[in-house]
């Protein structure tokens with residue numbers, strides 16, 4: 003472990019091949035944000051297509067060139083955009099980007115370690131992530147187009163190159179990119195687990211860890227257990243594509259040609275994919291919930307309500323998330339009995355989720371709320387978590403899923419519960435820990451404006467989608483004009499597109515604030531939010547090894563806010579108990 | 588030129604923004620406070636905004652309901668659909684109630700407890716009683732939902748009394764649907780992709796389709812034989828004999844496929860009827876079977892609350908009973924041009940958004956009249 007030594011650093015060792023966890027966190031953040039922005043522009047483009055299908059649109063031809071000849075989008079390009087949008091958002095922004103940023107930044111700082119267990123593996127994890135990002139983006143420039151079979155890449159559509167243009171080279175690149183991405187996730191995840199288990203400072207028992215740490219810990223475990231299954235699914239798919247095996251293929255005729263494959267089953271792929279896919283949504287969500295727990299407690303000036311129940315529900319969610327995957331497959335043709343089992347387990351997951359929501363509300367209750375932009379985004383997260391969680395009860399019920407499966411109801415549901423909650427959590431984390439990353443503050447007023455416009459637009463985009471779904475509108479449709487029964491929905495669709503375009507533009511405010519503050523933001527003080535956790539005992543200068551002297555020792559949990567008997571309304575974790583003081587938990 | 592102007596104005600906007608921020612910061616410096624500090628004024632303002640947002644959010648929820656519920660699906664046109672709809676309405680009602688309690692509480696708390704001077708937050712770490720209550724109550728509600736849901740599910744998925752159901756196959760391929768009626772015996776003949784030809788788009792295996800495939804193959808084999816014997820070039824000859832061998836093994840495969848099919852099944856295909864429009868007799872149980880040729884499709888009939896994936900290499904099915912004829916539904920939705928459709932709901936390629944087949948529900952007499960006018964599979968080989 004490196005003590006605080008000042009070895010000389012050049013540009014490369016400091017910014018590019020750094021093994022300092024704080025720098026790696028920033029690398030993840032910037033890469034993730036770039037991918038998020040690209041994905042967001044894509045969503046604005048395909049929403050434009052949905053708003054006026056078939057009408058020439060200069061914006062489309064500007065961005066898409068030959069893919070939108072004369073300003074009219076090609077149907078295959080629509081599917082390509084949707085696929086890459088989903089992939090970038092779920093994997094690159096909200097898995098790699100979000101976990102990578104906050105796990106790397108916060109683990110050593112919050113548990114009191116000089117760095118991650120292995121700085122090298124950590125850097126390696128970033129470089130795999132970077133490489134996979136580059137490959138994924140390069141697939142956008144392939145002549146036949148990027149992967150287009152949806153982010154779930156169900157075979158045979160994804161397995162047979164003749165099935166659609168995107169299933170050729172684009173799909174190959176997708177598979178290579180995702181394999182590298184998984185390597186990155188596994189390297190990162192193992193490092194996080196090992197660090198949390200082994201490098202906690204004196205006094206930092208597991209039971210005293212901030213909830214952020216618990217959430218990240220669980221996230222890493224989920225990733226390490228589920229991503230390998232996706233690797234195998236992907237590898238078998240590669241075999242089917244390139245070496246003539248038949249894991250997923252049987253009795254297929256495509257473009258007038260009978261394929262030799264027989265005996266395989268696409269449903270096998272669905273099982274393997276969703277065995278990762280469902281834990282994946284919690285991989286996306288848990289870090290955001292962890293961040294929110296921290297931000298809400300700090301800014302309510304109040305202990306998080308029910309710490310033990312919060313930890314317990316993280317574990318319950320983690321465990322249950324492994325036995326619900328087939329709720330994505332109620333109508334895939336699997337046995338109805340399995341459907342019953344998975345309905346049961348799925349609806350069970352609502353209980354720990356409800357506990358979390360209630361505990362957030364109870365934390366706000368009788369608090370003394372300080373509305374930092376981070377706090378606003380956290381409150382936004384609680385709101386979206388409640389809204390989206392509730393519609394999950396509909397989708398988890400196999401009988402109800404029959405008629406809303408793969409409709410816009412699903413798109414509305416998962417964007418609110420996963421997309422919005424996780425992005426709000428990410429925003430909260432960035433506003434909250436920006437001073438730890440860059441030694442400066444982000445502009446508060448711009449933060450407020452950003453929050454208000456974002457939450458209004460976000461609900462404006464995704465809430466109406468539930469009505470579209472209940473009207474029977476399928477997702478992944480290039481245009482809704484082929485069915486008279488959807489003509490009525492034009493109004494709803496224009497509302498959605500209006501807010502989607504606005505939402506995309508509004509993010510420029512955030513981007514500006516972010517970049518501006520890196521260079522010219524107000525200088526940070528050591529503990530700007532008057533928080534209890536250890537990261538706020540490190541100097542603003544963000545040195546190698548984190549603490550100039552000895553690592554502080556921990557004497558209490560992270561949530562002694564407004565504790566009676568203390569003048570100040572917070573007692574950092576490194577302050578010893580007074581002689582007459584008892585530990586809060 | 589226009590791009591250039593846009594660029595210029597963008598730069599101007601950015602510069603203005605940063606100057607405004609500078610001014611804010613300088614004025615804060617003069618006041619000896621920091622821009623990033625949260626003042627009580629901020630708390631007050633944001634707290635009120637949160638309350639307002641909460642109010643508008645709920646209000647717009649009601650507004651959306653008022654404006655858009657009429658665009659939702661009309662009442663179910665199938666028997667089990669009513670059960671699903673009832674369950675749906677109860678579940679929706681339940682989650683809306685919870686939504687209408689929790690969201691206002693969230694935004695009200697945010698407003699009520701906004702930070703003010705000289706107040707200290709209540710120090711409370713947990714409360715076992717409250718936590719047990721709010722674990723158990725969702726637990727009970729969910730148990731009820733689960734039991735009710737599973738009952739409905741097993742009713743919908745029930746396959747025990749389907750012998751008298753009308754058997755129809757729906758076949759998906761990029762990018763259209765075809766239907767096959769089982770005919771008088773109410774039994775569908777086997778099918779396999781290798782039997783697909785222009786005359787037999789579903790690949791149905793029957794004596795006729797077998798004969799015609801073998802006939803074609805024999806023709807090719809004969810042609811190849813002639814070519815081979817006439818060919819002098821060694822390499823070309825070699826290539827041709829490879830193709831010849833392939834044809835022979837293809838022929839063999841066909842024979843085994845046919846042999847594997849029981850005799851009466853070969854016959855069963857003869858009275859099958861292949862059509863491009865689905866007709867359903869009202870109030871009769873339908874046993875719909877699904878297959879796909881190339882990639883996964885999903886047969887979605889929103890008005891009947893029916894959906895099932897169509898998977899290559901696999902058979903799936905759904906049993907339901909239509910209860911409203913097309914005519915009745917037209918009256919119901921007050922639209923003369925209304926038609927039921929079956930649409931594809933699993934992304935399957937470029938024209939996925941337009942993969943549909945019309946469904947007509949009509950009285951049994953009309954249905955019988957229609958079906959007796961259709962060509963039987965065996966007859967399609969006569970001409």
Ligand code: HEM
Nearest residue numbers: 042045084085088091092152153154420421477478479502
């Ligand atoms: C600017 C904000 C966003 C907008 C306007 C937006 C819009 C959409 C729409 C309309 C679709 C469905 C298109 C279709 O099915 O035809 C979609 C798909 C999807 N979005 Fe987003 N989205 C946004 C942000 C996000 C975020 C933050 C996530 C992260 C979870 C996300 C993940 C996905 C996924 C996984 C899909 C499914 C892709 C597929 O069908 O393969 N989106 N998005």
Ligand SMILES: [Cu+2]
Nearest residue numbers: 279280327330
């Ligand atoms: Cu799931």
Ligand SMILES: [Cu+2]
Nearest residue numbers: 884931935942
């Ligand atoms: Cu299809």
